[in-house]
Amino acid sequence: MTRPETVSIFSNPGELAIIVVLLVFSGFAWLVDAKKATSCPEGYLIRILTNPETRLHFSAPQSQPLSVKGLAGEMLIEWDEKGRVRIASSSCPCRICQNMGWTDRTSLVCVPNGLILDIIQANDDFDAVAK
Amino acid sequence: MSNKYLIVITVFVAAMVIGWLTSSVSGRHEPLVESRMLMDTIITMRVFPPQSRNAVDEAFAVFAAVEAMASFHKPDSELAQLNQNRMLQPTASFTSLLQSAIHYYEMTHGYFDPSFAALQAAYGFYDGNPRLPDDETLMAILHESCSLASILEFAAEERIVLAEGARIDLGGIAGGFAIELAAQVLRKHGCPAFLIDDAGDIWCEGIKPGGKPWRIAVRDPRDNGVLAVFQASGPVAISTSGDYERFITIDEKRYGHIMNPITGHPVDYYSSVTVVASSPVSADALSTAVFAMPPEEALPWCEEHNLPALFLTATGAVVLSNAAKQVFQEVRY
DSSP states (O other): OOOOOOOOSOSSHHHHHHHHHHHHHHHHHHHHHHHHHHOOOSEEEEEEOOSSOEEEEESSOOSSOEEEEOSSSEEEEEEOTTSOEEEEEEOSSSOHHHHTOOBSSSOEEETTTTEEEEEEOTTOOOSEEEO | OOHHHHHHHHHHHHHHHHHHHHIIIIITOOOEEEEEEETTEEEEEEEESTTOHHHHHHHHHHHHHHHHHHOSSOTTSHHHHHHHHSEEOOOHHHHHHHHHHHHHHHHTTTSSOGGGHHHHHHHTTTTTOOOOOOHHHHHHHHHHHOOHHHHEEEEGGGEEEEOTTOOOOTHHHHHHHHHHHHHHHHHHTTOSEEEEEETTEEEEESOOTTSOOEEEEEEETTTTEEEEEEEESSSEEEEEEESSSSEEEETTEEEESOBOTTTOSBOOSEEEEEEEESSHHHHHHHHHHHHHSOHHHHHHHHHHTTOOEEEEETTSOEEEOHHHHHHEESOOO
16 A cells, blocks of 8 residues: 655745745734724714714713704713713703713713714624613 | 745635635624604614615604604694594504504503503693692593593594593504514515614614624613613514603602503602513513502513513612513623
8 A cells, every 4th residue: 555645835844834924914804804894983973863964983082071063952062081971961952861961881862952972882882772 | 936936825815805705794794874863762773784775764764654643742643633633533554553552551451551641741741841730630530531441432434532531642652663664674675684773662683794692781770871781683672661761850859751550640669661572562562561560560460471571670679570580681780
């Protein structure tokens, strides 16, 4: 019985190492790419349901209160040093949004102003909030 | 160039192409997310695939149609016409919505009752003038204008007749009704996975690309944190009733909009009640009904119906029905 002949296209271990390095690199690149593609950037996403929708994204808490114009008038959005956010004042008649107070996880909504404020966290993403 | 290096380059390029295709098929599948103001609130849809523009437009049109039919405030809606004229020749869709409301009224022994609108009106929920009616007034309203099954009559010639003094607000069920119809539209268009969020009353179905379940937080009204987490891979509804959004304030005391069917007073047993159910209408109606039940009735009722219910009591205790222990995670006791 003759032993099957093995054919190696690489004459030295260095060439094989190059292949391995390239494959590892490309795999890493896919992971980074897929992660970027599936995740919204972390931070605070403010949407106002104008037509077209107005979107404001902040990657970090803002040191100064932010004034935004909703469908019913002006609103003031405020952050604290812990990264929590609240609707400090609102022109809406019911002020439900203002009464919601500070949050660092769940969304804030003002219906009359058509405003949705989502907090986006990399490893703690929710598709919706039952409330 | 030697064959060896040609092979190396070929393998690398092939790997990159395969990787790009893989991430295109799975990783890049973000849903189409759209929010619109309808039915006096904000409706959000998350729909896969992201190219479902026509389906989403059609699904939102369903909400607009249900609003036009069942709005309490729009004077030309079928509901407003019934409240005003005491008589209506309804569309089949409106009859179906009313029959659904009666079903849940009977199932919950009157704890879900859209005719409590008469009580809410007495407290000033509709006219922006909060007030506390006396017990005599409340008893008169309860006896003459409430109890959905007795104030509605399905009369001859397919007419509905509403008792004098009564009024109906279908806000506790119309959202769920619209979600059901919108879900049918998305299914008809072949959308494999979607979530419909009607101001926190949620329906989701299908599995997201990558096999991830839908992840839903239950809001903790004490600090806007997360009271519990609910994950769903199949079609399911989750709905919360609370006293922290729709209320009136008199002498610095808060009064919620969900009423006790015996006393006519706003109930104050819980801060929130969250239920999981197999249909959006069911979740919508049952969260309201269970919120109205006193604790000694609520938990046994949920156990009898195997209803997953998560209670945050007015004193801050967290209580789960047996079925809820199976479905809620990361509960914050």
